[in-house]
Amino acid sequence: MQKKPRNPDNFEIELDAQLCFAIYGAAHAFTRTYKPLLEPLGLTYPQYLVMIALWEEDDQPVKAIGDRLGLDSGTLSPLLKRLEQSGLVARKRDRDDERQVRISLTAKGGELRHQATGVAQAIGKAVGCSFDEAVTLRDELIALKQRLIKAGE
Amino acid sequence: MQKKPRNPDNFEIELDAQLCFAIYGAAHAFTRTYKPLLEPLGLTYPQYLVMIALWEEDDQPVKAIGDRLGLDSGTLSPLLKRLEQSGLVARKRDRDDERQVRISLTAKGGELRHQATGVAQAIGKAVGCSFDEAVTLRDELIALKQRLIKAGE
DNA sequence: CGCAATTCAATTGCGCACAATCTAATTACG
DNA sequence: CGTAATTAGATTGTGCGCAATTGAATTGCG
Structure with missing residues (x-):
């Protein structure tokens, strides 16, 4: 995935849009993963x-x-x-x-x-990354969110 | 942020839920950042x-x-x-x-x-992190999404 | 004190997001 | 060939997510 200078006559999705799209997709994937687990509740x-x-x-x-x-x-x-x-x-x-x-x-x-305890376990398994990785990712996302909020005054 | 063993009688949000919540929040922050930029279009x-x-x-x-x-x-x-x-x-x-x-x-x-070129620039500024950081975060999110999708068969 | 500004919740209206269902068109198979 | 299975898109119904408005309660200020 190479980064080219912006060229209005040869449009490519910018990294910002890719990042946004990745978050958008991950958020939806999360809600889809939760859905069948929460349905019984x-x-x-x-x-x-x-x-x-x-x-x-x-x-x-x-x-x-x-x-x-x-x-x-x-x-x-x-x-x-x-x-x-x-x-x-x-x-x-x-x-x-x-x-x-x-x-x-x-x-x-x-x-x-008490019935909900199984949900978190199932999600933890689906997330499928180490504790440290999850902590890092969580903190990066929180920081990103803070910057976005701050940028919007 | 310490991690304690799960205790059904002393509930704390698990890391998985925190990660999910961070993504949820970041996704909303993104759409809120885009909203005023896209409104003129x-x-x-x-x-x-x-x-x-x-x-x-x-x-x-x-x-x-x-x-x-x-x-x-x-x-x-x-x-x-x-x-x-x-x-x-x-x-x-x-x-x-x-x-x-x-x-x-x-x-x-x-x-x-052509009118939309300013949008990506404004988002890039709001994201406020380096190119490499954004790439890493994007790839982590894509990987996470893939794992979630895979876990749901 | 008394009026204005603020705060909290509810409501309305619009636009996703998605499951379920429906119709029509196409493809697969006996 | 003809029927069954599949595919594409639209529609319906439910539930967010958020801006804007409303109304009631509270607070602030002269």
């Missing part, structure tokens, strides 16, 4: 992320979950309603600040954590 | 990917574009209709195999390529 991948956030710390406001996952209320409101309908979480207004809706795990939602 | 990011594919090789069947980008007809059909309505591409049945719909650039679609 009745969760989609973004719902699983929300459950992880709640397993780490129960009874959080929507805003806190959104900050953690980088999602806004337009995404979370319907998603949380579906989790509520599945009987995994409860939604109640904070008494001290009635603007906030606090999300808490139901007994069923808390127990799902 | 009247393109979304997936539409931009399709245009790149067509700038590389004009007059492709939907299937070929889908294979290139990892998208199916359920995603591409409406997307291509929008590109057609924007006057950037034309859709016509292949005469030799009427199952296929060939997508070709209009004059307007071809010219858009």
Whole structure:
């Protein structure tokens, strides 16, 4: 894969686009790998992320979950309603600040954590690289994300 | 960031989940970075990917574009209709195999390529890492994607 | 105190992403 | 040859992801 100078009359995908495309593809590959593992739990991948956030710390406001996952209320409101309908979480207004809706795990939602342990193991196997490699890649991606966010002010 | 053995009664996000989450976040950061750059061109990011594919090789069947980008007809059909309505591409049945719909650039679609040169430059700047770093990261991601796909048979 | 600005969540609208299903065209095979 | 299997694309339905708007609650400031 050689790098040629940009030539508007002889277009090639630039490295930046290749990198972006590689991330795009890897992200989709991840969600596709998670899908069959999460299906028995009745969760989609973004719902699983929300459950992880709640397993780490129960009874959080929507805003806190959104900050953690980088999602806004337009995404979370319907998603949380579906989790509520599945009987995994409860939604109640904070008494001290009635603007906030606090999300808490139901007994069923808390127990799902045990069924989910197999998921991480299966993913670890599918990732198929060493611990150190995974750490490095994770940190590079986090750094890249930070630079992109910073570049966008 | 220390690694502790898995303990179902004291849950922590596993490295695999952290890696997945990092990719998820980086992918979103990329699309957010592209968004304001592509807006003046009247393109979304997936539409931009399709245009790149067509700038590389004009007059492709939907299937070929889908294979290139990892998208199916359920995603591409409406997307291509929008590109057609924007006057950037034309859709016509292949005469030799009427199952296929060939997508070709209009004059307007071809010219858009010149306006798009600034996009890659801006992304390159936002990515903010060296050429070698970007190459390495790209290749690691491609390898990871391949392993994930392979693990899913 | 009282009004303006801010914050939080919900809602609306648009555009992917993908499974499942459908139709039409082509190819394979007995 | 003719039927079955395959292939291409479109359609439908569900669920994100995000911008923009709304409405209610809270905070800040004169």
